[in-house]
Amino acid sequence: MNNVKMTVNGKAVSRDVPDTTLLSEFLREDLRLTGTHVGCDTSQCGACVVHVDGRAVKSCTTLAASLDGADVTTIEGIANGGDLHPMQAAFNTHHGLQCGFCTPGMIMSGIDMVNRFQADGKDLTEEAIREELEGNICRCTGYHNIVKAIEDAAGTMADMAKAAE
């Protein structure tokens, strides 16, 4: 057992966890944040993606015990009160989801790629989005509308960043 303290979606949490507990299990079972999904056991599908200290990680391959002091954001933590994050809104507008199972991971990966590209001043083209989605599988949508949603949200996020400057 290890005592782990982290911030999850802005709230301080402290729990004793066994060495073997994965972050995905910790979130789903200990904190009951079930928006983070588990779609595989080989770190291939990306349904489990969350942000740790601002970067996308696969929670199914991260040990909770290794995250003492970390700041974790899950799909439940990205909306601003009643206002959806632009990436969430774009998935709805562009029909970027069907069954919704891959969606939390897609949205978290989408936000991460937009942030990274914008920080580097790079253009997030359709081709780049498709390459960046390498670690996320969707069986329903054929990716077409996911790509459109991320493209659109990238524009909105850039506008918001500009407005905030």
Add this chain to the structure above:
Amino acid sequence: MTDGIGARVARKEDKRFITGKGKYTDDIRMENQAYAAFVRSPHASAKVTGIDASAAEAMEGVIAVHTGPELKADGIGDIITGWAITSKDGNPMQCGVWNPMVTEFARYVGDAVAIVVAESQDLARRAAEKVSVSYDELPATVFADHALETDAHQVHENVPGNLIFNWEIGDEEKTDAAMSGAHHVTQIDITNNRLSPNAMEPRSAVAVYDEAEDHYTLYTTSQNPHVARLVLSAFYQVAPEHKLRVIAPDVGGGFGSKIYIYPEEIACLWASMKTGRSVKWTSDRSEAFMTDAHGRDHVTTAKMGFDADGKIVGFHVDTIANIGAYVSLFATATPTYLYGTLWSGTYDIPAIYGTVRAVHTNTVPVDAYRGAGRPEATYMIERMMETAAREMGMDPAELRRRNFVKEFPYQTQVLLQYDSGDYDALLDMAQDAANVSGFAARKAEAAGRGKLRGIGYSTFVEACGLAPSAAAGSLGAGVGLWESAEVRVNPVGTVEVLTGCHSHGQGHETTFAQLVADRFGLPIDSVSIVHGDTDKVQFGMGTYGSRSGPVGMSAVMKALDKVEIKAKQIAAHVLEASEVDIVIEGGEAKVAGTDKTMGWHEVGLAAYTAHNLPEGMEPGLKETSFFDPVNFSFPSGALICEVEVDPDTGVTEIVQFTAADDFGTIINPMIVEGQVHGGITQGIGQALHEGVVYDDSGQLLTGSYMDYQMPRAADVPSYTVSHGCTPSPNNPLGLKGCGEAGAIGAPPAVINAIIDAIGTDNLQMPATPQAVWTALQSAKMPMAAE
């Protein structure tokens, strides 16, 4: 009406999914939850000679270990198949017995031998590893084309030679005569690769036994909760229907794989009763590859005869279908009535005959996967057209046009009667959208970059809207395939629609609400859709076979008709007008030609206060209906794929993909396009990437996403999708169904494009870089025999 039929309404259900608030089965945790894990056979074929669970039982936190013989002794029934097929010699099919857990013989890798129930999931899994099972290994039969050989191991004692049935369809004599008189005969030998459906949400079950009420509740990843309850009650004797509630909450994709009632749900329900605990099991991905029903797996020889003008004169098919170790729920219908009946494709073929031999092997059961039989038929026919066109020196598009069915209804030689269509128009639409006239220039440009560019066609027709119950029954179905609906207008005018269909990604909470919005001019937010709970919805057959539109929505339409009639009677009475003068639109009941109106909510309130109803009218405004279609519906389409092959590596890139489909009336084009995108991507997956591989001993080699290649975002292009429309005359809205079209039409379009690029049709799916490179090399080799 902005939210009505034909509007691109954004989905109502999205909110919970994009905020992480969806409620899938594994998200459910009951008070005092216990967890199950299964001990599974590591052998494809073995006799179980002993089970020693003592070490597992001794672990702290292990609640119970139960085995197959115990389950059988408690009277739990064997797993059934829902469709009886008769062999061509008139004999009934022979199926091996499927015990939910092994009683004596394990017949595939993953066959469940025991269930372990423990206080945590981790503990259950660790304890399962401690259960020691002794096996006597036996030889295994793995491949479809080997199963019928005399040296093949017989998988079931009661199924001689592994032959489940040898089914025929069509007219053999007429077809033989036509073929022998043909000017040209093309033969192809093809396989249809075995696939794993891979819904992203793994299967899961939470079984809750309430001892005080002697009542069971099962939360499960099902496409058809009522069918699950029916089968669990009537055949597996878990509990009678009134003592069993099945709830399919949010379900993360199905594609057929969640139609069936698997051993795990049965075992969890039973274990819940045995232990007095709520028992939860969630598959991991490796377990899913091992135990979810697979799809396809055909080996086929087909011959098509043509006259001198390229008109088809006859078609002869011989298929072996791998059914796996046990016969799953729709496993017998899929390679027969959903396959052989589609052998006419989009073509007018005067003589067709063929046989399908279904065989047992030591592999996981094979059943319906997106398209179910129709992709196999389409792949065979469309590869045939490509090869025949090449052999006869004709343009593949022109050969298709010359043979298209042009008049409807069209009676095929293989039972079905197509309802409506315009195949030429769809091909025109696709050719325009794909800019086929510019292909030669694109090919030349690609050649300059060292790439081989090819174009491939596929046209398809499929039978959807499963299914007219009487017709299904006459062909051996064990159930009717109608659908039911209930429309409840509440006293405040809001509307609830209860449907027996189930949404696991299809967007019913939006599209079904659009029907109501359209009918009464109500805002879509005042309509809610209820599905997936046998205690709420009266009955239903679920969602598969693109049936939610043609069958499920038709039931809703019928119920809406009844509601409308009663609402008009009430409004006419209150407004002192004649019923025939009442129109309901814009959320109001109006007397035509006057300014007398009544709000929809006032109609609702009047129905329930019942202070002033027409004489003899019962209070309330709620109607139910059952809809049984008179025929299938027949969506069709034309798909054009362009690929570029790198001759040095064999890597295929899909550079352009165009689909023109006829789904009849469309309720929400945005959702329909999404279905097409997803279907095409699964079809591309089958064509280029996916394939379940078992080795000679029946070990599963593709047991994870490391070995089974799923199409990813960079593997597919953005799609160009358009629609024609010939409404189906067989249902009130003219719907045809769109869920499977992409998966049916895409594989041959991709393969035909590669064939066009590399100049040889010596290619099977999946067309991996190695397969394409090998085909290219063989095409370059001088003919050895010459």
